[in-house]
Amino acid sequence: FLGFLSLAVLPAFYWNHLLYGSFWMGGYPEMNTSIAAITKTGGEIVKTATAARFSHALGLLKKMRDTIFYFGFSPRQSLKMAYYYFFKLFYWIAWPAALGLLIFFLKIRIWKKRHIIYLLSFLLLSSVLLFYYGSWGFHDNPDPKSFTIGNSYTRYWLPIYLGALPFAALAIRHAAKLLRKRYLVYGAEAALVLLISLISIKFVLAGSEEGLINSYDKQMIARAEERKVLSLTEKDSIIITQYHDKLFFPERKVIVGLFNDKNMDAQYVRLVRLGVPLYYYNFDLPEKSLDYLNHKLKEEGIGIEKVAKISKAFSLYKVK
Secondary structure, three states, rough: HHHHHHHHHHHHHHHHHHHHOOOOOOOOOHHHHHHHHHHHHHHHHHHHHHHOOOHHHHHHHHHHHHHHHHHHHHHHHHHHHHHHHHHHHHHHHHHHHOOOOOOOHHHHOOOOOHHHHHHHHHHHHHHHHHHHHHOOOOOOOOOOOOOOOOOOOHHHHHHHHHHHHHHHHHHHHHHHHOOOOHHHHHHHHHHHHHHHHHHHHHHHHHHHOHHHHHHHHHHHHHHHHHHHHHHHHHOOHHHHHHHHHOHHOOOOOOEOOOOOHHHHHHHHHHHOOOOOOOEEEOOOOOOHHHHHHHHHHHOOOOOOEEEEEOOEEEEEEOOO
């Protein structure tokens, strides 16, 4: 097993080293810092423990705790996020699961080894994910007050959602058993599962801003933007943008940026002087804002001129 596991992960280690210069470091600088600090602190703990300097070891353990919980440790924030991203967002699974967990504890006398192992695994994994990610505020959605499926918590907490399903199933079974007659019990179970499935399907299709229908509409708008911008720019041009790098690359070279960094502005000047067609794609600027930006950029020796309004919110500008 270990031999085949090692063979399976070798390509991943190879490409990781090729991309990031390390077999186990990744693309998140903060996580790399944490891994390095944990490795160093772990070694120091072993040394101090063997030297019987336990007070220093305790200090190192605290340091490791602070390193592991890079986003901080805030139980109140974690519970708040659990409410929004589990009990409120997936209420049709969360509340039955909570009821099922209660029923599960009421039947503690008939627990077997597998029940204990599953419960401990679920609680341990849930606690780690809940307090590690829940202690920080992630806002993938531009609206920080919007709690939707597209925010990071949803994908970080997938194991919690999956682990809760058997408890939800337990609640459904006990609710159906109240009808007593076998055919009614089976019918009620099927009806409840169908109801949960329909709610889930509706949610996935149109229940949030990132629902499949909304995502499809946005994708069609994005494709129209892409075609229009590509038709207005040369093949060897470069586009400066903050939000659309994945839309234009690799058909066009892309710089992720704005005009708020003098060092970057100097690089834009170099590109323009080299004769490279340089464009800027971002939110449409009112005339007053455009004049202000050009006045600011004049000191750097460049300016921007509107080429076309591409969509309701975004416009293409030429850097000159």
